[in-house]
Amino acid sequence: MLLSKSCEYGLRASLYLASISSDKYISIKKLSEKLDISFHFLTKILQELTAAGLLESMKGPKGGVRLSKASHKISLQEVVVAIDGIEIFTECVLGLPGCGSEKPCPMHSMWAETRDDIEEVFRTTTLKDMSKKGKQNDLRITPDGKFIWQ
Amino acid sequence: MLLSKSCEYGLRASLYLASISSDKYISIKKLSEKLDISFHFLTKILQELTAAGLLESMKGPKGGVRLSKASHKISLQEVVVAIDGIEIFTECVLGLPGCGSEKPCPMHSMWAETRDDIEEVFRTTTLKDMSKKGKQNDLRITPDGKFIWQ
DNA sequence: TATATAAAAGATAAAATACTCTTAAAGATT
DNA sequence: AATCTTTAAGAGTATTTTATCTTTTATATA
Numbered sequence: 001m002l003l004s005k006s007c008e009y010g011l012r013a014s015l016y017l018a019s020i021s022s023d024k025y026i027s028i029k030k031l032s033e034k035l036d037i038s039f040h041f042l043t044k045i046l047q048e049l050t051a052a053g054l055l056e057s058m059k060g061p062k063g064g065v066r067l068s069k070a071s072h073k074i075s076l077q078e079v080v081v082a083i084d085g086i087e088i089f090t091e092c093v094l095g096l097p098g099c100g101s102e103k104p105c106p107m108h109s110m111w112a113e114t115r116d117d118i119e120e121v122f123r124t125t126t127l128k129d130m131s132k133k134g135k136q137n138d139l140r141i142t143p144d145g146k147f148i149w150q
Numbered sequence: 151m152l153l154s155k156s157c158e159y160g161l162r163a164s165l166y167l168a169s170i171s172s173d174k175y176i177s178i179k180k181l182s183e184k185l186d187i188s189f190h191f192l193t194k195i196l197q198e199l200t201a202a203g204l205l206e207s208m209k210g211p212k213g214g215v216r217l218s219k220a221s222h223k224i225s226l227q228e229v230v231v232a233i234d235g236i237e238i239f240t241e242c243v244l245g246l247p248g249c250g251s252e253k254p255c256p257m258h259s260m261w262a263e264t265r266d267d268i269e270e271v272f273r274t275t276t277l278k279d280m281s282k283k284g285k286q287n288d289l290r291i292t293p294d295g296k297f298i299w300q
Numbered sequence: 301t302a303t304a305t306a307a308a309a310g311a312t313a314a315a316a317t318a319c320t321c322t323t324a325a326a327g328a329t330t
Numbered sequence: 331a332a333t334c335t336t337t338a339a340g341a342g343t344a345t346t347t348t349a350t351c352t353t354t355t356a357t358a359t360a
Contacts, residue, residue, distance in 0.1 A: 001238065001245070002152055005348065008245040015256060027306065041349050047308065060357025061305045076257075088151065095151075095158040096293055105291060106165060106284035107226075107275075114271050121264050125257075134256035141255060143246055155318060177335065191319055197337075209336040210328030 002118075007083040009037050010045045012141045014054070014079050018071035018131035019149055025057070025064035036142050045083065052082035072128035080122055089119040152268075157233040159187050160195045162291045164204070164229050168221035168281035169299055175207070175214035186292050195233065202232035222278035230272055239269040 003011070013031050020026065028046055032039040046065055049055045056068045067074060080088070092099030093111040101108070134141060135149040153161070163181050170176060178196055182189040196215055199205045206218045217224060230238070242249030243261040251258070284291060285299040 001241065003243060003245070005245065008243075011257075012244055025306095029306080038349060040351070043307075044309095044349090050307090057307060058357075059305080059307045059355070060359090062358065063306045063356085065307085091151065093153060093158075094162055094291065095153070095155065096290065103295060104289055106280040106287075106289045107161075108289070110271060110275060110280075114268055117267060118264055121260060125260060130256040130260075137256075139254055139256045139258070140246065141244065145253060175335095179335080188319065190321070193336080194319095200337095207336060208328075209326065209334090211330075211334045213328065213335050215336085 002088065003080065004084050006041075006045050006048075007080055009035070009042060010049055010083045011076065011079055013037070013042060013046060014049070014067070014074070014127050015131045015134060015141055016147075017055070017065070017067050018074075018127035019135050020066075021071065023066060025062060025066050027064040030064070034142075034147060036144065049079065049082055052078075054078060054082055067127070070128070071131060072126045074127045075123050076125045076127070076130065077119065077122035079127070089115060089122075152238065153230065154234050156191075156195050156198075157230055159185070159192060160199055160233045161226065161229055163187070163192060163196060164199070164217070164224070164277050165281045165284060165291055166297075167205070167215070167217050168224075168277035169285050170216075171221065173216060175212060175216050177214035180214070184292075184297060186294065199229065199232055202228075204228060204232055217277070220278070221281060222276045224277045225273050226275045226277070226280070227269065227272035229277070239265060239272075 012035055016031065016035060017026060028043050029039055031037075031046075032042045035042070046055060046057075050057045050065065054068055054074060055065045057063070057065045077089070092105055093107050093115075094105045096105050099105050099108055101112075133139065138149065141147050162185055166181065166185060167176060178193050179189055181187075181196075182192045185192070196205060196207075200207050200215065204218055204224060205215045207213070207215045227239075242255055243257050243265075244255045246255050249255050249258055251262075283289065288299065291297050
């Protein structure tokens with residue numbers, strides 16, 4: 001599994017927020033119900049995204065979370081790095097610490113290339129790209145597919 | 151992390167066996183010492199590779215494990231699949247079950263392409279390719295880099 | 301000001317993964 | 331026969347990940 005569960009949930013929530021394209025705050029309760037993710041768990045994940053500056057939050061009635069900037073200015077890579085860290089885009093496929101061009105493993109050159117391709121795809125794809133695609137083609141972002149884009 | 155620790159260890163041991171290029175059996179004890187991996191843990195992992203038909207084993211004195219076929223006939227993909235399963239080359243980046251071209255998620259087409267590239271690299275690279283590279287350039291397959299190719 | 305709402309924060313629990321250790325059995329070598 | 335080494339199964343521990351629960355803090359609105 002490339003991404004952790006936390007990261008998968010974070011991405012799905014971000015895609016939903018991007019599809020709203022409003023500056024209203026959406027409560028985490030609502031998000032968790034729409035996406036069928038545990039409320040408390042999602043809260044933790046979204047706190048990380050808020051701490052990373054990708055989301056803004058507001059307490060109290062009518063509070064919730066929203067994207068901190070336009071969805072076309074947030075890449076999937078930013079979301080992934082905020083939750084899983086930069087490691088997945090930098091680490092050795094054999095798990096050797098400090099593997100790099102100075103002291104590489106046999107698989108380094110082969111893997112670094114592939115890994116950079118993955119990073120590029122995540123870096124050049126925005127939340128808007130994906131939410132637009134999902135909305136236009138009614139694609140699913142929940143296991144049961146019952147999610148309805150607005 | 152793309153690969154599990156077990157898989158990283160299995161790959162490293164396979165690379166070492168490939169570098170020996172002999173039909174002698176190598177004891178798991180020796181392998182675990184050379185590669186600095188827990189003997190008991192490595193035993194379990196190599197049993198999986200034996201069960202998958204990638205290694206042959208022999209009990210008793212002078213026993214151990216060896217590759218079941220020439221190292222240029224074993225791909226990295228086979229080793230990975232034997233330990234981590236085929237899922238890493240097939241699963242959805244958002245973790246949605248059954249994600250495919252019939253009922254995709256927004257990231258499906260983007261990810262499927264990248265994922266297939268990863269699979270291709272692992273499928274077209276053999277243990278011989280990597281062990282040869284490691285041996286010729288004295289690259290490391292242990293964290294401390296003290297491993298010596300023979 | 302009082303109240304309800306909702307995120308933040310922290311503590312705890314459950315599950316999965318990564319290891320370690322032990323025991324017994326069987327095959328191979330000397 | 332004695333010894334070496336894998337096979338196999340299982341128990342036990344540690345760490346990380348995933349998930350839940352409770353309390354605190356901030357905010358809107360009546």
